Amino acid sequence: MHPSSLNHPCFVCGRATTQWCARCQNAWYCSPEHSRDDWPNHRGACRPAPALGYSDMIATPPPAESEYISVTGILFLADEDRPRIISVKCRPPPHPSQSLCPLPLLQPYFDSAPESVVLTQGLNGEVLRFPLHVFYSPMALAKASPINRAIYHITSGAAPKPWYGSVVALKFNGSRRQGYSEAGSNDLPALSAYFLTYQCT
Structure with missing residues (x-):
């Protein structure tokens, strides 16, 4: 079972979510907005994850x-x-x-x-x-x-x-x-x- 099928607390508000950072798949967000809001804090630890082919919905990547x-x-x-x-x-x-x-x-x-x-x-x-x-x-x-x-x-x-x-x-x-x-x-x-x-x- 992939961890995306489990609820995790959003890194910004703590709300349970199954969405994660599309880039590293190691940070959890309940919305694309919270992914963007947390980018200044998260960017230092965000490393691209290998393509694993999961079809779960994921959070939109932060802005370029x-x-x-x-x-x-x-x-x-x-x-x-x-x-x-x-x-x-x-x-x-x-x-x-x-x-x-x-x-x-x-x-x-x-x-x-x-x-x-x-x-x-x-x-x-x-x-x-x-x-x-x-x-x-x-x-x-x-x-x-x-x-x-x-x-x-x-x-x-x-x-x-x-x-x-x-x-x-x-x-x-x-x-x-x-x-x-x-x-x-x-x-x-x-x-x-x-x-x-x-x-x-």
């Missing part, structure tokens, strides 16, 4: 590297004095027909899963035509990591509360927030205004 898109974002590193422009890879939405926003891959900048806030207003309360998506580490805020020098610099040290840990800002391509466009230095005033009014909890 070429399917990812890249956008520019703004990185505020805690130990640097100035923010810098970076390229961020984004995983395409699982169902493009649903117009879901691509998922940015931010693991290089955070030790744990980041949280985020969407800025819809800039200086003097003006509505942002292209909202900003700001990612930060709640763990860094809680642990009072080193004060973010880049944010301290762009606010001239006038923010009422310090910001800790690294921060990444991306720019949506419109008010419907279905994708990202290129962020740049012209977005710094709106970000500075947010950091100046930020109140930590």
Whole structure:
């Protein structure tokens, strides 16, 4: 009896499944979406399995590297004095027909899963035509990591509360927030205004 005939827990949600990674046949997923979601974690261990001719239904393989898109974002590193422009890879939405926003891959900048806030207003309360998506580490805020020098610099040290840990800002391509466009230095005033009014909890 092949193990595909037995229920295994999905690597993402734990739900019982008989579907597995089509490439290595050694990781279990309840849906193609969960196979794609877990690819950044699974790719290091995923080695092609020999063709065994099983007809069981298997999960769709993860997207090819070429399917990812890249956008520019703004990185505020805690130990640097100035923010810098970076390229961020984004995983395409699982169902493009649903117009879901691509998922940015931010693991290089955070030790744990980041949280985020969407800025819809800039200086003097003006509505942002292209909202900003700001990612930060709640763990860094809680642990009072080193004060973010880049944010301290762009606010001239006038923010009422310090910001800790690294921060990444991306720019949506419109008010419907279905994708990202290129962020740049012209977005710094709106970000500075947010950091100046930020109140930590």
